[in-house]
Amino acid sequence: MRTLGLLGGMSAESTTTYYQALNGGVRERLGGLHSAQLVLWSVDFAPIAAMQAEGDWDGAGAALAEAAARLEGAGAEAILLCTNTMHKVAPAIEARVGIPLIHIGDATALAVRARGCSRPLLLATRFTMEQDFYKDRLHGHGVGALVPDQADRDRLHTIIYDELCQGVVDPGSKREALAMIAKAQGADSVIFGCTEVGLLLSQADIALPVIDSTLVHVEAGVDFMLG
Template sequence: MRTLGLIGGMSAESTTTYYQALNRRVRERLGGLHSAQLVLWSVDFAPIAQMQADGDWDGAGAALAEAATRLEGAGAEAILVCTNTMHKVAPAIEAATGVPLIHIGDATALAVRARGGARPLLLATRFTMEQDFYKDRLRARGVEALVPDQADRDRLHAIIYDELCQGMVESRSKREVLAMIAKAAGADSVIFGCTEVGLLLSQADVELPVIDSTLVHVEAGVDFMLS
């Protein structure tokens, strides 16, 4: 088994999901007492979130690039960044290391196409929904993402940062996000494009096919480890 390096903590809530899902999937595929061979660098999210809010993506990229080099030094043979939004700084991470970065956007786009989708509703942070770094990655693989309207984008962003990243799962917020999905005209699927959205909703809540970016990213990481 090859060693996977995780850059986590953004948020710690979803990084817990990554750790559990990686180990569970390895056990399912190998059986018995097998578990995932991992090294984890978990950042303090508060300074990173402030950099995001300030538009200091160079600073955020430098912080995650340093984390990646530490993981490589600890034996990681590939890097998994346990967040969608911070893939905005993927080029800085890739430039800092000699090991591959397993990109969440690639894994998500492939999963959308595998489920017969091409026009998914993207539910994510405001950065991911409004900037091009993620949507362009999907578009390169034949996936044209739709996003909620401005008011819903603002509300979803607040739900993610003020609630889910802090371990709060509110029934009112769940109803609000389901309403966003219900009015998404033309969507053929739904991307949980923030690693925390899966803490709030599941496929059982949504009629359209759901692509949980966390879980498909995990699958890509396990494919690498076991290849």
């Protein structure tokens, strides 16, 4: 089994999901007492979130590139960056290390196409929904993402940072998120494009096919470890 590095903490809530799902995925494939061979570097999210808010993406990229280098030094043979938004700085990370970064956008786009879809509604942080770094990655695989309107993008961003990243799952916020999906015109699927959205919603809540970026990213990580 190859060793996988996790660059997490953004947020700690979803990094917990990564850890559990990676171990579950390896156990499902190999059985018995098998578990994932992992190295985890979990950052303090508050300084990273402050750099996001200030638009200091160079500073955030430098911080995560340094953490990735430490993962490589600890024996990681590939890296999962356990966040969608911070894939904006994936080039800075890739420039710093000599091991692969398994890109969450690629895993997500491939999963959308595998379900026969191409026009998903993207639910994510405002950075991911409004900037091009993620949507362009999807587009490279023939996936054209739709996003909610401005008011809904702002509200969803607040739900993610003020509630989900802090371990709060509010039924009222769930109803609001489901209303955003119901309003979507022309969507053939839904991407949980923030690693926390799956803490609030599930496929059972939604008629359209759901692609949870966290879980498909985990699957790609398991493929690497065992492939």
